[in-house]
Amino acid sequence: MRSFREIKLHYNFTAEDEKRLVSLQNLMTENVDKAMDALHSWILQTKEAAVFFSDDNRKSHIFGAQKKWFLNLFSGNYDNNYYESLIRIGQVHVKRFVDAHFMNRSVNIIRNFCVNIISSHIESMDEQARLLISVEKILDINLDIITSSYIEEEIKTYSPAYKVKSALLSFSERFSQFMNLILLLALITLTLGVVGLLVYDVRSIIVGNFKHGIISALGSLLLLWVIIELINTEISHLKKGGRLQISLFIGVALVTVIREIMITVKLQKPEIEVVYYLIAAILAIGLVYWLIKKTEVEIK
């Protein structure tokens, strides 16, 4: 937040402006009720603003605070206490969820009111222009400080939410990495299982069961090849992140059924219906595999 001195400097708010504002003090004090009427009738007619004033005690408290604020515009006392009182307005409004838009509109009403009063009570056009410039400056300074404190207060309000959000995100990331590691471990275990199958098949060949051994070994090799592919994809997913290819998992299912059909048809001579079921299963899994693969290529 900028210092009050800097803000006044940027608006070129001089001792001359202070004097002019003080010269308006009596006129504005005489007309303060009219100014408040203009502001309050807008507030009460605007549904979204009026909801804040449903309680009578609160209404008279806030209306009183607004009146004091208006009179202080012409007090000539623009010190640090004044500055802090403006910051407080922004803070209180944020805490009570008063949209900054209502503050802007309120100041706009006060500005219009001051223009009318000055133009109808001050005869000299030059003096009118000078007074109006000073009034514009103090109103803009007020709005600037109140709005800045609004923004500052909102950031403070939202930063804990951001903290919770980022903590949640990093926890989810770590959890996902952990689950990926578990998946990798499971794949390694499965690979060992398939190697076991292959050893069993080779043993079948050695003991003379050639037909069964070779066909079964071919199926196991196919399975091993797909699982190795799956492990490689998972490793690169863990290293570089990015999407995991679901098609590979479907590929494992496809290869498993193909292996099953090879062994069952060649070695067990099943009934024709069983063969039809297995072929239908391959076609269905193949179609799903093709569709997913196609989508993955399109997303890339």
Ligand code: HEM
């Ligand atoms: C020129 C315009 C306005 C000024 C100068 C102003 C000023 C203030 C001040 C000084 C306070 C703090 C009162 C205290 O010390 O407890 C306050 C509180 C409040 N204002 Fe404003 N206000 C303005 C416009 C509005 C508008 C348009 C709304 C609603 C749409 C509004 C709603 C409130 C509410 C809800 C509070 C909190 C009251 C409480 O907690 O009891 N104000 N305002």
